[in-house]
Amino acid sequence: MNWSLIYSYQIGEGSAFRAFAESLAQIELAESYGCDAVLISEHHFVDNGYFPAPFIAMSAIAARTRKIRIGSGIIILPLYDPVHVAEHGAVLDIISGGRLILGVGQGYRQEEFEGFGIPLSSRPGRLKEGCSLIRALWTQDAVSYEGKHFKVRNLELRPQPIQQPHPPIWVAAKSKAAVELAAEVGDVWFADPVTSLQTLKERMGNYRARLRQCGKPFDNVQLPLMREAYCANTDEEAWKEACEPVLYVYREYLKWGHMQDDQGQPIAPGDNRALDLLRKRFIIGSPETCIRECCRYRDELGATNLVLRMRFPGLPHDRVINSIRLWAEKVIPYV
Numbered sequence: 548m549n550w551s552l553i554y555s556y557q558i559g560e561g562s563a564f565r566a567f568a569e570s571l572a573q574i575e576l577a578e579s580y581g582c583d584a585v586l587i588s589e590h591h592f593v594d595n596g597y598f599p600a601p602f603i604a605m606s607a608i609a610a611r612t613r614k615i616r617i618g619s620g621i622i623i624l625p626l627y628d629p630v631h632v633a634e635h636g637a638v639l640d641i642i643s644g645g646r647l648i649l650g651v652g653q654g655y656r657q658e659e660f661e662g663f664g665i666p667l668s669s670r671p672g673r674l675k676e677g678c679s680l681i682r683a684l685w686t687q688d689a690v691s692y693e694g695k696h697f698k699v700r701n702l703e704l705r706p707q708p709i710q711q712p713h714p715p716i717w718v719a720a721k722s723k724a725a726v727e728l729a730a731e732v733g734d735v736w737f738a739d740p741v742t743s744l745q746t747l748k749e750r751m752g753n754y755r756a757r758l759r760q761c762g763k764p765f766d767n768v769q770l771p772l773m774r775e776a777y778c779a780n781t782d783e784e785a786w787k788e789a790c791e792p793v794l795y796v797y798r799e800y801l802k803w804g805h806m807q808d809d810q811g812q813p814i815a816p817g818d819n820r821a822l823d824l825l826r827k828r829f830i831i832g833s834p835e836t837c838i839r840e841c842c843r844y845r846d847e848l849g850a851t852n853l854v855l856r857m858r859f860p861g862l863p864h865d866r867v868i869n870s871i872r873l874w875a876e877k878v879i880p881y882v
Contacts, residue, residue: 548845548882549583549852550874553620553773556587556604557796557860558596567604569864571611573857573871578615580875583852585612586620586650591659595860602635609643618648620773620854621719621737625654625673626663629697630704632677633684637708645709650737651678652719671728672696678716678732685713717771726750730757740773740856741797743828747772747848769851772844775829776855777862778873782832788866789831792859830855834877841882 554570556563574585585608587601598604601619609617617639624632632649640647653670654660660667676694683690684704692699708714718733720726721742729736736754738747751770758765775793779785830840830853844850855874858867 548841548850550879551584551586551616551771551852551854552577552582552871553586553588553854553856554604554858555590555796555856556596556598557593561860563596563598566858567598567607569867570858571608572864573867574608574615575611576868577871577875578612580871580879582615582875584616584618584648584854586618586648586854588620589622590656591623591626592662602639605639605647606642609639609646613644614646616646616648617643618717619650620648621650621652621717623654623659624651624677625665625670626659627677629677629680630684630699630702633681633704636681636714637685637704637706640708640710640714641706645714647708647710647714648717649681649714650717650719651733652737653725669696671724674718675728675732678718682713682716721750723750723753726754727757730754730763731761735769735771737854738770738772738850740775740828744844744848751848768849770849771852771854772848772850773854773856774844775831775859776837776853776857776870776874777829777831778834778837778870778878779866780833780873782836785832785836789859789862792862793829793831795860796856834873837874837878838881841878845882 552574556566558566577585587604589599589601590597591599601622605617605619622632636647636649651674653674657667673696676696680692680697680699683692684702685708688703690699690702715734717735717737718729719737719739720729721739726736755765755768758768777785777789777793779788830837841853844853857870
C-alpha cells in the first residue's frame with residue numbers, strides 16, 4: 548500500500564503565505580520518507596481563502612521536490628476549458644520530470660458553477676468530453692473533436708507530456724452514476740473521504756462492473772482512497788490535538804450538503820448525526836490504531852494508496868510534522 552498527502556488550503560484567520568510555506572516543508576519531509584504523491588484540491592469563492600488555483604501551487608511544489616508525484620486532487624473539470632487543462636498539465640509534467648497526476652471531478656457547489664456561468668446540470672457531459680479531449684490532445688499529433696460542449700479542429704498540442712502514453716487521469720466520484728462514469732473515462736477511480744466503507748464497497752462493485760463492460764481490466768485495480776489522518780503517541784492525544792481542526796473542514800462539507808450517512812444517503816445541513824458518524828471514517832489515533840485502520844481499508848476495500856489530509860486549519864505546523872514522522876516511521880512499515 549502506498550501513501551500520499553493531499554492539501555486543501557483553507558486559511559481561516561491565519562496567513563496564506565505561512566500556510567503554504569509550512570506545507571512545502573511538510574511535503575519535503577514526506578518525500579524523504581518515500582511518500583508516493585502530493586495532491587492539491589480546489590474550491591472557489593470560499594470566504595476562508597480556500598486556494599482556487601491548484602496548477603500554480605503544484606508548480607511551486609514541483610520546484611521544491613524531486614521524486615514525489617504531484618497532482619490535482621481534484622480540479623473541477625466542468626469549470627475549465629479542457630484545452631487549457633491539457634496545456635497546463637503537459638507543461639507541469641515536463642517541468643516536474645514526468646510526475647503529474649491529473650485528478651478531476653464533477654464538482655457539486657451551485658455557487659461555483661454560477662460564478663463561472665456554467666449550468667450545474669452540464670457536469671457529467673462536460674467531464675466526459677473534457678477527459679476524452681485531454682487524453683486525445685496528450686496522445687495524438689493532431690486532434691479533431693466535436694462534442695456537445697467542446698469542439699476543436701486539427702489542433703496540435705505542443706509540447707506534449709513526458710509520461711507515456713500520458714499522465715494518469717484520476718476521476719473522483721461518489722454516486723453510482725459518477726463512479727460508472729469514472730470507469731468509462733478515467734484511468735483510476737479516486738474515492739472520496741466522506742463516504743462510508745459499506746457504501747465504498749458497493750461502489751467498487753459498480754466500478755468493476757462498468758470497467759468490464761468497457762473492456763478494461765477489472766481485477767486488481769488501483770484504488771486511491773482519501774481519508775483524514777492524524778497520528779500521535781496515543782489515541783487520546785491524537786483526538787485532543789486534531790478533533791477541532793478536522794471538524795472545521797467537515798462543518799464546511801456539511802454546510803455545502805456534501806455529507807452522507809452509512810447507507811450513502813445525503814445528510815442535510817444542520818443534521819447533528821453527521822459529526823458522530825465521521826469518527827468511523829477518520830484515521831486518527833496512535834500508530835497501532837492507524838495501522839489497524841489502514842489494514843481495514845486495504846483488506847476489505849482493496850485500497851492501494853491512502854491519500855491523507857494531515858494539515859487542517861488551526862493545527863500547528865510542528866504537530867503536522869510530528870504526525871507525518873510517526874506515520875512514516877511507525878505505521879507504513881507495517882502496512
